[in-house]
Amino acid sequence: MADSAVHRIDARAKAIVTLAFIVCVMSFGRHEIARLLPFFAFPILIIMLAQLPAALLLRKTLLVLPVALLIGLPNPLFDREVVAQVGSVEVSGGWVSMLSIALRALLAAAASVVLVAVTGFPAICGALERLGMPRPLAVQLLFLYRYLGVLGEEALRMEYAYDLRSNGRSLSIGHYGSVAGRLLMRTWGRAERIYLAMCARGFTGEFVTGVPARFGATEWLFVVAWCVLFVVLRTQDVAQRLGTAVIGVLS
Amino acid sequence: MHMADALLSPAVGGAMGAVTAAAVAWCSRKVRNEGDDRLVPLMGVLGAFLFAAQMINFAIPGTGSSGHLGGGLLLAILLGPSAAFLVVASVLIVQALFFADGGLLALGCNIFNLGFLPVFVGYPLYRIIAGDTPSPPRSTVAALAAAIVSLQLGAMAVVLETVASGISALPLKTFALFMLPIHLAIGIVEGVVTAAIVSFVRNARPGLLEPSHATAQPVAGPAVAFLAVALALGGVGAWFASQKPDGLEWSITRSAAAADVRIPETAAHASFERLQQATALLPDYGFRGAPAQAEPRRLGTSVAGMVGGLLTLVLALLLGWALKARPGRR
Numbered sequence: 001m002a003d004s005a006v007h008r009i010d011a012r013a014k015a016i017v018t019l020a021f022i023v024c025v026m027s028f029g030r031h032e033i034a035r036l037l038p039f040f041a042f043p044i045l046i047i048m049l050a051q052l053p054a055a056l057l058l059r060k061t062l063l064v065l066p067v068a069l070l071i072g073l074p075n076p077l078f079d080r081e082v083v084a085q086v087g088s089v090e091v092s093g094g095w096v097s098m099l100s101i102a103l104r105a106l107l108a109a110a111a112s113v114v115l116v117a118v119t120g121f122p123a124i125c126g127a128l129e130r131l132g133m134p135r136p137l138a139v140q141l142l143f144l145y146r147y148l149g150v151l152g153e154e155a156l157r158m159e160y161a162y163d164l165r166s167n168g169r170s171l172s173i174g175h176y177g178s179v180a181g182r183l184l185m186r187t188w189g190r191a192e193r194i195y196l197a198m199c200a201r202g203f204t205g206e207f208v209t210g211v212p213a214r215f216g217a218t219e220w221l222f223v224v225a226w227c228v229l230f231v232v233l234r235t236q237d238v239a240q241r242l243g244t245a246v247i248g249v250l251s
Numbered sequence: 252m253h254m255a256d257a258l259l260s261p262a263v264g265g266a267m268g269a270v271t272a273a274a275v276a277w278c279s280r281k282v283r284n285e286g287d288d289r290l291v292p293l294m295g296v297l298g299a300f301l302f303a304a305q306m307i308n309f310a311i312p313g314t315g316s317s318g319h320l321g322g323g324l325l326l327a328i329l330l331g332p333s334a335a336f337l338v339v340a341s342v343l344i345v346q347a348l349f350f351a352d353g354g355l356l357a358l359g360c361n362i363f364n365l366g367f368l369p370v371f372v373g374y375p376l377y378r379i380i381a382g383d384t385p386s387p388p389r390s391t392v393a394a395l396a397a398a399i400v401s402l403q404l405g406a407m408a409v410v411l412e413t414v415a416s417g418i419s420a421l422p423l424k425t426f427a428l429f430m431l432p433i434h435l436a437i438g439i440v441e442g443v444v445t446a447a448i449v450s451f452v453r454n455a456r457p458g459l460l461e462p463s464h465a466t467a468q469p470v471a472g473p474a475v476a477f478l479a480v481a482l483a484l485g486g487v488g489a490w491f492a493s494q495k496p497d498g499l500e501w502s503i504t505r506s507a508a509a510a511d512v513r514i515p516e517t518a519a520h521a522s523f524e525r526l527q528q529a530t531a532l533l534p535d536y537g538f539r540g541a542p543a544q545a546e547p548r549r550l551g552t553s554v555a556g557m558v559g560g561l562l563t564l565v566l567a568l569l570l571g572w573a574l575k576a577r578p579g580r581r
Contacts, residue, residue: 023264026257026261038564045570121345242562
């Protein structure tokens with residue numbers, strides 16, 4: 001994982017800020033649009049400060065858009081009261097709330113994508129545990145995360161081996177059964193060896209991320225600064241004031 | 252059936268989160284006290300199996316919709332309720348964090364709908380019908396009943412949580428009318444598949460089906476079998492994975508197409524909205540149409556607001572670019 005000042009901040013601080021962000025965004029009334037836009041500043045700034053791959057994260061965030069539009073679809077049909085007029089076109093509350101739903105979905109997705117990118121899954125598990133998540137669930141999360149990778153690696157190797165031996169033929173269902181069974185034996189054996197090796201080295205459910213957990217001044221500043229910003233954006237209509245000021249200056 | 256953050260209010264999300272957190276704490280204590288080390292790798296392996304199974308959608312004939320396995324009931328039969336609940340919770344957490352399948356605020360709702368209900372309502376029903384050592388037909392009937400009940404309750408929970416949040420404009424009755432029949436069909440399929448897997452395990456290793464014996468028996472064999480089914484589902488099933496919308500999306504689209512309602516605008520709606528927001532867990536079933544907002548209706552589309560909003564985006568980008576261009580790698 002890359003390194004930056006943001007990466008080095010304790011994972012608990014980042015998790016708390018992400019949760020505060022989501023709560024503030026979801027607490028808006030259903031017809032808010034403009035007041036949601038400034039919240040994009042959070043993921044954008046974190047991406048820039050931590051030098052995360054913006055295009056990749058944007059792609060992952062946009063994946064939620066089709067589903068968001070789909071679940072917002074009933075709103076224009078059930079909420080037909082006109083709330084705005086753009087030129088001669090009347091805009092009903094339903095369309096406004098549908099767009100609001102899409103924006104919320106994008107914001108929530110961006111926040112969680114950025115959190116995972118800048119923190120990493122093991123650190124998130126550690127943070128959640130220090131924040132109160134029970135140990136057995138934290139251990140289960142780490143083992144699930146670990147076993148998914150084990151299965152993936154083995155599957156790729158066996159697929160490659162099959163390709164080399166199959167002379168261009170694709171995997172038949174009968175052969176797939178044998179390959180899968182073999183993969184299964186290997187993966188299970190490896191996973192069991194890993195677990196026994198960990199036990200042999202004194203594993204009791206503790207895990208070390210390599211960075212000592214420190215909730216110091218930097219973390220407090222990070223949490224307080226972002227939370228204050230979220231509350232300000234939530235309670236004051238920053239967008240409206242800025243827009244009015246700019247239009248006032250221009251006219 | 253995974254709920255998204257966008258349809259949830261913080262009140263509903265927070266309330267369900269608290270309920271789920273309490274359930275997680277209780278189950279964690281039970282798993283820790285049972286103290287079986289071998290359960291840990293088995294839980295991890297079955298989590299991966301559940302992941303693979305949930306990625307595959309199957310098409311429900313005659314409706315143009317698709318669904319996927321929940322798996323909570325199956326896990327409860329194999330692991331016992333406490334461990335099963337933790338495994339389902341872990342799968343849903345990973346799905347929310349990595350695949351944006353279900354939101355972070357919605358985790359409490361999703362773990363409740365897809366974990367708590369099948370494990371703590373469906374599984375006891377299975378046990379009641381199936382008893383300790385059921386014959387295959389009885390086991391099938393038990394699995395069917397338990398799966399159908401779990402999924403109906405889960406679907407109804409989604410409807411209630413959505414309506415209680417007040418972000419979607421779907422009325423409760425319309426939403427329920429479309430969600431429940433679809434998830435009845437999904438429940439039937441889940442029951443059949445669960446019963447098939449349970450009978451397979453019964454033939455391979457009967458002792459595993461009694462959770463109290465899970466500690467005494469070595470668990471490598473059944474775990475192996477499960478990974479096999481997981482990979483088979485993942486490999487073969489993925490070819491047949493349906494592109495069609497899942498039950499929730501289908502029902503929303505269908506109910507929207509059938510919509511023809513006018514929303515009455517009365518003071519009663521405003522007060523109902525306030526009542527609803529104050530008691531998010533006890534929605535008023537008498538709602539008709541979308542409730543009015545508690546705060547005065549604001550026009551989020553005012554020109555000045557849009558200009559200001561876009562301007563803050565531009566400012567954020569410029570600020571980020573300026574910070575990024577500073578010299579020094581770290």
